[in-house]
Amino acid sequence: NNLIISLYVHLSCMIERLVMRNEITHYKNMTEFNERHGEFIVMVNHSFQRLKILYNVALPVAEIGYIHDIFELRIEDFRW
Numbered sequence: 001n002n003l004i005i006s007l008y009v010h011l012s013c014m015i016e017r018l019v020m021r022n023e024i025t026h027y028k029n030m031t032e033f034n035e036r037h038g039e040f041i042v043m044v045n046h047s048f049q050r051l052k053i054l055y056n057v058a059l060p061v062a063e064i065g066y067i068h069d070i071f072e073l074r075i076e077d078f079r080w
Helices: 002-019 030-036 038-047 049-055 061-077
Strands: none
Touching: 002 049, 002 061, 030 038, 030 061, 038 049, 038 061
């Protein structure tokens, strides 16, 4: 479905950006995002822990913000 495809495409590009040290660093209202979605940020960082260690990369909050946007925009398309 669209949610899964959107996540695959974004995450693939994100990993390439991180490895190439060309990550996204700007996200709209990043301070507000940090305050409102701290749990989501922690969860995503935890989920990517192995990848971060394997490739020796950090996962910027801006990248996590765009992952969150995908869920926000596509969640109505998600069907089991």
